[in-house]
Amino acid sequence: MKSVLYFFFLVTSLFAQQGEWQIVQTPVNANLKFIHAIDSSNIWAAGDSGYILYTSDLGKNWSIQRMNENFNINDIFFLNDSLGWAVENGNDGINVINNLLRTTDGGKVWQSNRFRPDNVIIYSICFKDSNYGIIGGEGIFSFTSNGGIDWNEINRDSALFSNFPVRKLRYVNDTIAFAVGGYYDFGGVIWHSYDSGRNWITDSAYADPFFDFLLLNDSTIITIASDIERSFPSAVFKTTNLGASWLFNEIPYYGVSRGISKRTIAEIWATYQREFIYSSDGGHNWFTKSTPDGIEVFDITFLDSIQGFAVAENGKFLKYIPSTLNVENNNLIDENGFTLLQNFPNPFNSSTNIQIVLLINNFIKLYITNSIGEKLLTLFDGNLSKGLHNFKFQGDFLASGVYFYVLEVANPNQFQLNHRAIGKMILLK
Incomplete structure (x- = not known):
């Protein structure tokens, strides 16, 4: 219970x-x-x-x-x-x-x-x-x-x-x-x-x-x-x-x-x-x-x-x-920043959508980890234009449980990933 x-x-x-x-x-x-x-x-x-x-x-x-x-x-x-x-x-x-x-x-x-x-x-x-x-x-x-x-x-x-x-x-x-x-x-x-x-x-x-x-x-x-x-x-x-x-x-x-x-x-x-x-x-x-x-x-x-x-x-x-999850740097939400949105559906069975918003063109990395931080899959790694972007995650190969999606973003005009936001999602099979 x-x-x-x-x-x-x-x-x-x-x-x-x-x-x-x-x-x-x-x-x-x-x-x-x-x-x-x-x-x-x-x-x-x-x-x-x-x-x-x-x-x-x-x-x-x-x-x-x-x-x-x-x-x-x-x-x-x-x-x-x-x-x-x-x-x-x-x-x-x-x-x-x-x-x-x-x-x-x-x-x-x-x-x-x-x-x-x-x-x-x-x-x-x-x-x-x-x-x-x-x-x-x-x-x-x-x-x-x-x-x-x-x-x-x-x-x-x-x-x-x-x-x-x-x-x-x-x-x-x-x-x-x-x-x-x-x-x-x-x-x-x-x-x-x-x-x-x-x-x-x-x-x-x-x-x-x-x-x-x-x-x-x-x-x-x-x-x-x-x-x-x-x-x-x-x-x-x-x-x-x-x-x-x-x-x-x-x-x-x-x-x-x-x-x-x-x-x-x-x-x-x-x-x-x-x-x-x-x-x-x-x-x-x-x-x-x-x-x-x-x-x-x-x-x-x-x-x-x-x-x-x-x-x-x-x-x-x-x-x-929009709501941001577990942002590790409070300065991320500004006119030159980004937003990580809650995945949907959540909880999910097999597949879910992860959305991010970039207010400027930027270099980003988006990946999935398990509950102890081990990287399981990279969804995107490279330059991305400003705007709303949707990434579909297929979790068929994973067991039911809690997982995390991590977004790392560079400072403007740099390729050093020094800002991070983390979202929690639940896979139910």
Whole structure:
């Protein structure tokens, strides 16, 4: 019985590890509220004072593509690395003004067009192709079929809360779109459209508003209701049939979630003011993780299980650093370093995957040892380019037991292997 309990504890510990977040200061001090990433070479951050920033090297260097100090960016969206849109909102002392921004060169040049009528607030914009798009907000819900030259009012059903403000809308495929929104202290609403956004149906309503949603897979969507006054706990809403029905459960946390993204099909992260909340089981159970230095985070996105980014107050940009196992040199995780990830599956039968991330081209050695440190097999020995690399290990020739995979990495521009990380794995036959 003791060995079974030990095994359960060991496996639980291996799977419970969470990554860390690293702060990068951008060239601005304004609050960055929104982030959009096409890939690791094309990331935009936007927010207050009309700032739109761009990085092509994971936040190491930034260019300021646009600034309009009397306006705030309310959303930013790209179809590809060239074609994108944003919406900014401000006032001239008399009227509330919205400008629709469009770029065809990745944001080097943004064209601005004032949206009419005034005195509405556009919170979200998205397109399914270069012509067909949707905008939504407070007092406005419209679509275009000619790239934004003309906008037509969208039909909503007659549900009691159907005309609440739209906070975020996105297409999930060519014909289906979802939107979430609501008023503080008054109620939140979820909508969907089955005809590319021309007509909308109210799915569900709740006591608190929604600000973002996540497409977990082809049929599953998750969104979080938030109470700004922190009087009531947040609630997680989930559909597994594209909005035909929704289930929700309250979670024991109080705050506002403005951004949500998936790291894997099971692991979900959301911003929660000065914390993150995350789930490792598809949204059933949730846990909190403090943000670095207690900063307030607003939006979050993951490109894959390795590359995650968030934006925060005072021009802060955050990078996700995956869990590293038994790193023997604490200086390894930096902008010139490497990361050794937990193998998967683990425990494994016969074969498993070992992944490493290099932030620069480097000379490495990756090998397998037994529990007393005897080298059994070398998986790689030589130069490796920067990026994510996967190595498949076949353990057919080994007996069941605990083994280790060892990564040795040279200093930049050297061939002397002087940094090491070690991961533990369990072979069960």
